[in-house]
Amino acid sequence: MATKISPLSGFPELLPEQRYVEQQVIDTLRHTFELHGFAGIETRAVEPLDQLLRKGDTSKEVYLLRRLHEESAEGHAGLGLHFDLTVPFARYVLENAGKLEFPFRRYQVQKAWRGERPQEGRYREFTQADIDIIGRDVLPFHHDVEVTRVMVDALNRLDFLPGFRLQVNNRKLIQGFYAGLGITDGDEVMRVVDKLDKLPTERVRSMLVEEAGLDGATADRVLGLATIRATDDSFVAAVRALGVEHELLEEGLAELAELVSSCADLVSDRVRVEADLSIARGLDYYTGTVFETRLDGYESMGSICSGGRYDALASDGRTTYPGVGISLGVSRVVVPLLARTGLTATRRVPSVVVVALTDEGSRPASEAVAHALRARDIACEVAPSPQKFGKQIRFAERRGIPYVWFLSDGGHQVKDIRSGEQVDADPTTWTPPAEDLRPTITSKEQNQ
Amino acid sequence: MATKISPLSGFPELLPEQRYVEQQVIDTLRHTFELHGFAGIETRAVEPLDQLLRKGDTSKEVYLLRRLHEESAEGHAGLGLHFDLTVPFARYVLENAGKLEFPFRRYQVQKAWRGERPQEGRYREFTQADIDIIGRDVLPFHHDVEVTRVMVDALNRLDFLPGFRLQVNNRKLIQGFYAGLGITDGDEVMRVVDKLDKLPTERVRSMLVEEAGLDGATADRVLGLATIRATDDSFVAAVRALGVEHELLEEGLAELAELVSSCADLVSDRVRVEADLSIARGLDYYTGTVFETRLDGYESMGSICSGGRYDALASDGRTTYPGVGISLGVSRVVVPLLARTGLTATRRVPSVVVVALTDEGSRPASEAVAHALRARDIACEVAPSPQKFGKQIRFAERRGIPYVWFLSDGGHQVKDIRSGEQVDADPTTWTPPAEDLRPTITSKEQNQ
Incomplete structure (x- = not known):
């Protein structure tokens, strides 16, 4: 392009x-x-032009349609938007x-x-x-x-x-x-x-x-x-x-x-x-x-x-x-x-959670967490690449996503990146507070 | 028209x-x-025509726009759908x-x-x-x-x-x-x-x-x-x-x-x-x-x-x-x-209930029932006119609406017009079964 x-x-x-x-x-x-x-x-x-032009005063504002290689310049079968x-x-x-x-x-x-x-x-x-x-x-x-x-x-x-x-x-x-x-x-x-x-x-x-x-x-x-x-x-x-x-x-x-x-x-x-x-x-x-x-x-x-x-x-x-x-x-x-x-909107994406990625090989494990969350109508996404966790948190932050999910051998934890609070969590039971589940509407002035 | x-x-x-x-x-x-x-x-x-025509093989299918009283027949600023x-x-x-x-x-x-x-x-x-x-x-x-x-x-x-x-x-x-x-x-x-x-x-x-x-x-x-x-x-x-x-x-x-x-x-x-x-x-x-x-x-x-x-x-x-x-x-x-x-759809309208109308003077009472139901996310409509109840039931039937609500001095009753079952009901607490709440999808063949 x-x-x-x-x-x-x-x-x-x-x-x-x-x-x-x-x-x-x-x-x-x-x-x-x-x-x-x-x-x-x-x-x-589209409507036939004769229908659209019944109200005389708006006739000048109508867009006519014509196909590119059509012979007539009169509009495609007299159609307008x-x-x-x-x-x-x-x-x-x-x-x-x-x-x-x-x-x-x-x-x-x-x-x-x-x-x-x-x-x-x-x-x-x-x-x-x-x-x-x-x-x-x-x-x-x-x-x-x-x-x-x-x-x-x-x-x-x-x-x-x-x-x-x-x-x-x-x-x-x-x-x-x-x-x-x-x-x-x-x-x-x-x-x-x-x-x-x-x-x-x-x-x-x-x-x-x-x-x-x-x-x-x-x-x-x-x-x-x-x-x-x-x-x-x-x-x-x-x-x-x-x-x-x-x-x-x-x-x-x-x-x-x-x-x-x-x-x-x-x-x-x-x-x-x-x-x-x-x-x-x-x-x-x-x-x-x-x-x-x-x-x-x-x-x-x-x-x-x-x-x-x-x-x-x-x-x-x-x-x-x-x-x-x-x-x-x-x-x-x-x-x-x-x-x-x-x-x-309070965030740029529907996701309420970013599931962090420990390394590229463990992507299926992170995907499984996301799958379990989605099964309970919790919108989420897996981090695009296994960067340092600090970078993955900033990835969430830039989008306004409030939670980051971490997998480790010891078990799963979820972090509220606004408060910094991090707690043990199970993808089959953890639910974000109702007010975080979907983006809400705010004004930039209120936010600052 | x-x-x-x-x-x-x-x-x-x-x-x-x-x-x-x-x-x-x-x-x-x-x-x-x-x-x-x-x-x-x-x-x-709409997009500028030069963008739309980059894929040569579909160019013939593009609809051009032109304003009705525009001088040029070349399309409005070269725009197409x-x-x-x-x-x-x-x-x-x-x-x-x-x-x-x-x-x-x-x-x-x-x-x-x-x-x-x-x-x-x-x-x-x-x-x-x-x-x-x-x-x-x-x-x-x-x-x-x-x-x-x-x-x-x-x-x-x-x-x-x-x-x-x-x-x-x-x-x-x-x-x-x-x-x-x-x-x-x-x-x-x-x-x-x-x-x-x-x-x-x-x-x-x-x-x-x-x-x-x-x-x-x-x-x-x-x-x-x-x-x-x-x-x-x-x-x-x-x-x-x-x-x-x-x-x-x-x-x-x-x-x-x-x-x-x-x-x-x-x-x-x-x-x-x-x-x-x-x-x-x-x-x-x-x-x-x-x-x-x-x-x-x-x-x-x-x-x-x-x-x-x-x-x-x-x-x-x-x-x-x-x-x-x-x-x-x-x-x-x-x-x-x-x-x-x-x-x-199993019905032609979102309403799950028709609130019946005893006479035109009692429309506010029927509206109040509808208002109470809507406050709890139950879609409903008030019958358009105080016909005989049999006709009001057929009004619901033709639309596929499963329930009709009746007001009387003795209290409120709701009728499931499919089974004929009629029970006492309170508009601030009555809830239809989950499967009735919204229209579902069926095929006419299955229905008959």
Whole structure:
């Protein structure tokens, strides 16, 4: 392999001790999702281009595939890499509807690709973890509560990460409020209001008047709605105080109030749930509940966990499969954290023990010790060469492996190289303390 | 989403109960690799095209990337999807050499892509599981033994799959033998001998004479070598009986004999290790040990687990990083097995319990039971609607969930819907039998 090796911008790669952190995040998510009855699936990395381009606003970011010696430059049979896991999942449900049981709960942890400009938290290749519940014809609202609770449960379990603020809203609430105000182009108003997290309120107000054609009083009430926030159902009274009435608004208020109160028992100092009436999820396909999530200390990255209710994403013309889901940007959370906080595994390898090697001829004896330890699920490795024991200990030390096992004619001993304590040990019974068995997660700052 | 949904040839997708089988394979591999001290990494899906095309024979199979609105049709900055995990890993080692500890053991389970014609066991998108050990400057031979033993250990643990026959050989043995016979173009001879598994011996002999320019006696001895097989070191005597002498041949014989005898204690009825002197791994970069593996009953698919020693794959000009590795084609094994044997999970969801719902108003009480069960790592779900209990039981049955939990004023009861047995239960103490806790793997034929 030639030289000239350099990283590709937007395609982050991790060192083994960093990958361990990402793997722990994924394992924790998967464990939580399975506890809640979600089945894991994967979809292929590619979709037909016409499926990928249905959401016009992301079309420019799609990666097309072409085989090297293919005649056409139009892409291999019109295939592109998926840019999220929702569009492929909707296609999977339609393709396999006859073989699935509904309501269908699935989780999916996979890579996705977008050709956009790389920046912190935005990558061209990234891992997402999605949960969705799909019904056939109908999907009761309690499933909106369910996916929220599952994600809050998962985020609570990721206790080595900073805190999360889950912001929830409801499209019916917004649309009903706008309809009650007599606004005809609600989508355009929503698009402008979406800019509140980037532009000053005054600027957004001007845009509502000039671009969306609202009168000043209506614009003020629209902005009044968008500034309401509450961690309980007190937002209902705040909305009512704005004096707008509409059936759809009532429906949205009731749903959002139920969502917030149903999560109250799971909320912690680290993971909060907040009704935030500015959240609208732009041009997406959502029809009810919408989610965004901010990572404490990384608010400038925007939402790292988003989703909502979509009643019409998957339909084969005869049957509609309404769904609700939420998607955590694993890379968006993990990669910036690794870089900024030095989050890392306590060791670079899974091994908890290095079995020392007295001389090359006694390798089978050392291997037998390793074999006995592995039979009891203790990860270990045999020293690569029969160097002086001091060097073998330093070999373990450099990898962060806490124990070294010595064989001698008198019997076996194991040394905790952190404390220096060395005790007699039998490979068929010795067990390391539970906290040493696997690497744990720490930050370099804490370590020093 | 419009209609017109159909599978893409060469991009297999699995139903949840099938994905569970694949996930079990991957989890078992990962667990085994970690027990042996291998650290997990992932590399990006894309590599610069000049890296991917170094192995000329696969160049036609590479998928190029291009962004939708990109000017150039030449591919996005010359990027393509990786077609294996070895080339990216060699690049990763060079890129991160200063941050890694050697010998570096890593495993990597990821998708790869090749644009070749799909057939059973050959897909355009597939999952591979690789282990490799990389040294700096040198890598002693005992690591060849190590990767073999790790993979044999892993295959032994995949006890729901058919048996495996690991075929090992050594390039030094072949090259030394050819050199001892005075053959100058060993690569060409090796290429012809590689056809022995597809063509009759007589045909290969003609090709050796006509295409590779050997005389008849030499061709006979080349074929004599290629037909030697043994499950112990008796192959050494068989090679010696062919009367060829060369230093490199002796080195290869010694290494191969050590490899075969060092695995003797791990060999089982299901997983055998055999010296097969016809194995050469074609045009690959191997320099010593080579592996191929046949899946019992699926021999026509060819090798499903291959690899070997590569002394010169990764080099930055100053330092060389010799390595040895082996790669299991997870999709190549799992996808045909699912199709042919109906291998599947005992249930379609992780849940072991459905908590029944008396009426919609008592959903919080049912959720509280589920919460208590999950707190003790028991996967469960609450029934989606308060249908008659008979229907809720059938809901569980259709998913293969073995238990239904009932709440009543008198207390809680749990029913094993297979036996009909129903007993009093407390959600803070009840635990299902260990064999029910997670789905297990079965085949549809066994089930019926």
